[in-house]
Amino acid sequence: MKIASTHILVATAALFIAAPAFAATTIKVTENGEAGQPMTLVIDKPTVKAGSATFIVHNDAMSEEHEMVLVKLKTADETIPVDAAKNRVDEKKLKSLGEISDLKPGKNGALKAKLTPGSYLLFCNIKGHYAAGMQAKLTVTK
Secondary structure, eight states, rough: OOHHHHHHHHHHHHHHHHHHHHHHHHEEEEOOOOSSOOOEEEEESEEEEEEEEEEEEOOOSSSEEEEEEEEEETTTTTOOOOOTTTTTGGGGGOOOOEEEEEEEETTTEEEEEEEEEEEEEEEOTTTTTTTTTTTEEEEOOO
């Protein structure tokens, strides 16, 4: 009986130790900015390991709605052009991995994604926000 209890205890401990390896990475994103003022999109982890990730997005603005779009870049230095006529990125030309749209001031949203090694861009694509600085790069390693 004592040997069986010890084996169960060891097996249970091994599960708890291994559990974090299977857990999704949480990336906190804070969006801020009002019309006519500087706008920011800040991530708490600029580099993460490949695997499942959950982006927890908070709109810290007082009155401005924001959104967050996630795309994988072809290269680390790829730039995403702004459609000058629309003053926003043409999302039809990109392969989005997901989006949190129309995030009201003070509200939170979540996006789950499977990340593979490479470079990613997170950005707000509400008219004028991307060009105003609401973008951040994320590096995913093996």
